[in-house]
Amino acid sequence: MSRMLFAASVALMTTTIFLPAQAQQRPPIETTKVEGTDNVYIFRNGNHQSIFIVTKNGVIATDPVAYGKPTGGQAYVDAIKKVTDKPIKYVVYSHHHNDHIAGGKALKDAGAKFVAHKRATERLKLLNDPNIVIPDESVSNRGRTIKLGGTSLELKYVGLNHSDSTLVMRLPKEKIIFVVDLLPVGRMPGRGMIDLYPLEAEDSIKKILAMDWERLIPGHPDAGGRLGTKKDAEQQLAILQDASAAMKKPGQDGKCWDTAEKEFKLEKYATLPGYQASLEFIGRRYCGLWGRGT
Ligand SMILES: [Zn+2]
Numbered sequence: 364m365s366r367m368l369f370a371a372s373v374a375l376m377t378t379t380i381f382l383p384a385q386a387q388q389r390p391p392i393e394t395t396k397v398e399g400t401d402n403v404y405i406f407r408n409g410n411h412q413s414i415f416i417v418t419k420n421g422v423i424a425t426d427p428v429a430y431g432k433p434t435g436g437q438a439y440v441d442a443i444k445k446v447t448d449k450p451i452k453y454v455v456y457s458h459h460h461n462d463h464i465a466g467g468k469a470l471k472d473a474g475a476k477f478v479a480h481k482r483a484t485e486r487l488k489l490l491n492d493p494n495i496v497i498p499d500e501s502v503s504n505r506g507r508t509i510k511l512g513g514t515s516l517e518l519k520y521v522g523l524n525h526s527d528s529t530l531v532m533r534l535p536k537e538k539i540i541f542v543v544d545l546l547p548v549g550r551m552p553g554r555g556m557i558d559l560y561p562l563e564a565e566d567s568i569k570k571i572l573a574m575d576w577e578r579l580i581p582g583h584p585d586a587g588g589r590l591g592t593k594k595d596a597e598q599q600l601a602i603l604q605d606a607s608a609a610m611k612k613p614g615q616d617g618k619c620w621d622t623a624e625k626e627f628k629l630e631k632y633a634t635l636p637g638y639q640a641s642l643e644f645i646g647r648r649y650c651g652l653w654g655r656g657t
Pocket residue numbers: 364365458460525526543544555
């Protein structure tokens with residue numbers, strides 16, 4: 364989620380105010396061990412989260428999740444140090460968006476090697492943001508497996524989707540995947556639609572569904588922080604397919620942008636969290652596809 368519209372930020376503030384009491388009382392930063400695993404942790408900072416895996420030879424961390432949080436990277440290092448005294452060997456970026464990858468300096472200073480898809484590295488070099496560590500190693504479309512201290516973490520590129528640089532991370536032994544922004548859990552996709560590749564994203568989700576996994580850790584603590592299942596991934600695929608189908612005719616009939624976007628609805632999903640706020644993003648993206656060919 365890289366850009367923001369004013370109307371949507373107002374909508375987000377409104378929903379934040381009315382969050383359930385439980386969510387409001389959450390600490391701003393939290394580390395949780397993933398149930399049923401020996402060594403997989405979720406590090407959450409505000410509304411963003413990433414995973415880290417502790418092995419006997421060191422730690423594999425992922426997104427620093429410290430956008431707009433100058434001490435967030437150090438908080439991540441501190442959270443890891445509370446769990447283990449092993450060194451942080453790797454930081455893997457899920458994709459190139461700042462809200463997930465900003466703030467890696469403290470992890471770099473701790474000695475981590477930064478890994479990302481090659482398109483992420485290319486883009487980050489162009490933007491040269493002082494808050495973002497440029498990856499040391501780029502992963503090609505063929506992917507890569509990091510092996511450390513008896514743990515394997517597969518980094519899989521499944522094509523264009525939420526970004527052009529998304530790596531799906533899979534822990535084969537634990538049957539867990541970490542997928543950021545492409546597969547929200549139990550809620551409507553929102554701002555993440557802005558630079559979505561709509562048709563290719565459907566293919567990506569089908570490829571992910573074909574992988575061997577049981578639990579999905581998203582990049583945001585959706586649905587009260589529960590982990591996702593294949594059913595959740597199927598639901599996201601259905602939302603994209605239904606949205607695409609709903610906008611195809613108006614788009615091809617020349618009703619994009621304004622008319623088609625105003626009329627756009629996906630009532631089947633009206634009870635999902637984020638429904639109302641997400642319509643403008645979903646409508647805009649599919650108007651772009653079917654009305655402009657973009
Ligand atoms: Zn993103």
